[in-house]
Amino acid sequence: MGKIYISGTSGFVGTNLLQYLILNGLDAEGVNLRKQLSPAIFPNANNATIVHLAGKAHDLKNSASYQEYVDVNFELTKQLFDLFLTSEASKFIFISSVKAVTDQVEGPLTEDHTSHPVTDYGKSKLMAEKYIMAQILPPGKSYYILRPCMIHGPGNKGNLNLLYKLVSKGLPYPLAAFDNRRSFLSIENLNFVIMQIAVRPFFPTGIYNVADDEALSTNEVVKLIAQVSGGKARLWKIKPYLINWLAKLGNLMHLPLTTERLEKLTENYVVSNFKLIKALNVKLPVNAKDGLVKTIKSFR
Numbered sequence: 001m002g003k004i005y006i007s008g009t010s011g012f013v014g015t016n017l018l019q020y021l022i023l024n025g026l027d028a029e030g031v032n033l034r035k036q037l038s039p040a041i042f043p044n045a046n047n048a049t050i051v052h053l054a055g056k057a058h059d060l061k062n063s064a065s066y067q068e069y070v071d072v073n074f075e076l077t078k079q080l081f082d083l084f085l086t087s088e089a090s091k092f093i094f095i096s097s098v099k100a101v102t103d104q105v106e107g108p109l110t111e112d113h114t115s116h117p118v119t120d121y122g123k124s125k126l127m128a129e130k131y132i133m134a135q136i137l138p139p140g141k142s143y144y145i146l147r148p149c150m151i152h153g154p155g156n157k158g159n160l161n162l163l164y165k166l167v168s169k170g171l172p173y174p175l176a177a178f179d180n181r182r183s184f185l186s187i188e189n190l191n192f193v194i195m196q197i198a199v200r201p202f203f204p205t206g207i208y209n210v211a212d213d214e215a216l217s218t219n220e221v222v223k224l225i226a227q228v229s230g231g232k233a234r235l236w237k238i239k240p241y242l243i244n245w246l247a248k249l250g251n252l253m254h255l256p257l258t259t260e261r262l263e264k265l266t267e268n269y270v271v272s273n274f275k276l277i278k279a280l281n282v283k284l285p286v287n288a289k290d291g292l293v294k295t296i297k298s299f300r
Contacts, residue, residue, distance in 0.1 A: 129207070
């Protein structure tokens with residue numbers, strides 16, 4: 001195999017991936033897409049793997065325009081994939097998102113699910129996916145569209161961090177009445193998957209959901225946080241209609257609990273990784289609970 005080029009190494013996933021690949025003895029380096037895109041950004045492209053991570057993440061404040069998402073998540077991907085097609089690189093790994101498929105799902109989400117994204121973020125990711133799949137691949141080339149669910153790991157800031165701040169202070173978790181299950185993805189597992197695709201001589205081209213093996217409820221995550229923090233989980237089962245009213249109030253008054261945060265904390269979003277595990281033919285290195293415990297400990 002050749003060199004591994006990674007876009008987006010300034011972000012959480014890219015920083016972790018680059019370090020992981022180097023520690024595993026692979027020849028990997030970041031590429032700067034802010035410069036003019038040309039074959040020169042891949043100086044040693046023979047049999048190389050291009051991992052495209054750079055993109056515009058979902059904006060919780062909803063301040064970004066649709067065109068901003070299109071410019072970064074679609075146009076930039078299109079330009080980079082076009083470079084790949086004419087280069088000597090052999091593999092292109094695009095990090096998309098489960099949000100390119102749907103924001104709400106009933107039952108485990110599989111790769112066969114019909115895509116109908118709701119957010120501008122999801123729509124722009126789906127546009128990029130469709131472009132990649134529509135191109136004719138020259139001999140010896142392959143692409144991989146990875147759809148990770150909620151990625152977490154040491155150093156990551158997000159809803160898990162907010163949940164930790166609440167529970168570790170001994171404050172009650174007021175959303176225990178919502179009975180949900182959702183999938184998570186440890187950064188270690190994502191790194192492992194990308195490395196396996198890059199190093200194996202043959203890996204089937206296509207779309208793969210990426211998630212830890214086990215889905216957990218938010219109540220289970222709260223208990224894990226309390227356990228790691230040395231405290232006791234205080235689960236309050238307040239009537240959901242009251243919580244929904246408070247979340248709407250949070251939208252107006254810019255409080256920590258908004259309707260979007262409430263949905264992320266309480267939604268059912270189980271992602272099937274069956275296709276990926278079958279292709280890998282090995283277990284993921286980190287189970288869901290151990291990965292979450294590692295992330296939780298990092299918040300301290």
